[in-house]
Amino acid sequence: MKTFTYTLAFATWALLSCDSKPKVIVADTKTESPANSAIPNSTVPVTAKNPMGDMHQVQVTEVLQAERYTYLKVKENAESFWIATAKLEAKVGEQYFYKGGLLKTNFESVEHKRVFDKIYLVSEIINAAAHPSSNADMPGHNHGPEATPTSKDFKPVAGTIALKDLFAQAKKYERKTIFVAGTCVKANYGIMNKNWYHIQDGTKYNGKLCDLTITSNENIPLGAQVAFEGKLVLNKDFGAGYVYEILVEDGHLK
Numbered sequence: 001m002k003t004f005t006y007t008l009a010f011a012t013w014a015l016l017s018c019d020s021k022p023k024v025i026v027a028d029t030k031t032e033s034p035a036n037s038a039i040p041n042s043t044v045p046v047t048a049k050n051p052m053g054d055m056h057q058v059q060v061t062e063v064l065q066a067e068r069y070t071y072l073k074v075k076e077n078a079e080s081f082w083i084a085t086a087k088l089e090a091k092v093g094e095q096y097f098y099k100g101g102l103l104k105t106n107f108e109s110v111e112h113k114r115v116f117d118k119i120y121l122v123s124e125i126i127n128a129a130a131h132p133s134s135n136a137d138m139p140g141h142n143h144g145p146e147a148t149p150t151s152k153d154f155k156p157v158a159g160t161i162a163l164k165d166l167f168a169q170a171k172k173y174e175r176k177t178i179f180v181a182g183t184c185v186k187a188n189y190g191i192m193n194k195n196w197y198h199i200q201d202g203t204k205y206n207g208k209l210c211d212l213t214i215t216s217n218e219n220i221p222l223g224a225q226v227a228f229e230g231k232l233v234l235n236k237d238f239g240a241g242y243v244y245e246i247l248v249e250d251g252h253l254k
Contacts, residue, residue, distance in 0.1 A: 149223035157181035163210035164203035
């Protein structure tokens with residue numbers, strides 16, 4: 001099973017500076033895009049070369065592990081560059097999303113006895129396979145060898161909207177607080193500081209089993225029968241090509 005990286009969010013982290021002395025780097029919400037390297041630490045503009053603003057999708061071409069940090073040589077479109085982040089398991093060929101970062105030049109790694117001409121210090125990074133819209137399993141959380149949970153034995157909850165009706169009348173409920181219920185058939189935990197659940201109630205819309213995604217801070221196990229209240233949003237765009245036609249945000253158990 002692959003090891004996936006959850007979003008890493010931390011206020012400060014220490015890396016060695018170019019003079020080989022410890023230096024504290026404050027995580028920055030601003031970044032310099034590789035395509036805009038003439039503007040140090042600037043907020044990345046949305047341009048034709050960078051249509052997602054400061055969201056980057058990169059592929060790993062080389063991995064260097066240090067005691068506390070991981071150095072990744074990555075490729076984004078035609079650009080190749082190095083990023084460094086808190087220790088993680090990474091493999092060549094994997095794809096990652098990251099936001100933010102801090103550009104450092106002539107950055108020395110004492111452990112590897114090398115100087116990086118240019119490197120981005122990244123505090124928020126996620127393996128693309130662990131993105132909430134991915135079908136990949138999350139180790140220790142999603143289902144293992146046992147059968148995937150289904151809504152076969154789900155019992156309707158009074159006062160909730162059947163998912164088939166919600167899908168059919170989505171515009172009617174847009175931006176409204178709704179009450180839905182179903183069986184949790186998929187769970188991704190700690191992605192972008194949220195838990196992501198897929199619920200099904202056994203109903204169908206346009207011939208397909210209704211599957212509704214809900215973001216929440218609640219912790220529920222896979223297979224649980226739950227009732228959530230939350231706000232319905234349509235066509236939610238998280239960048240990097242991930243758009244949810246229908247999504248319930250900030251769901252809480254009822």
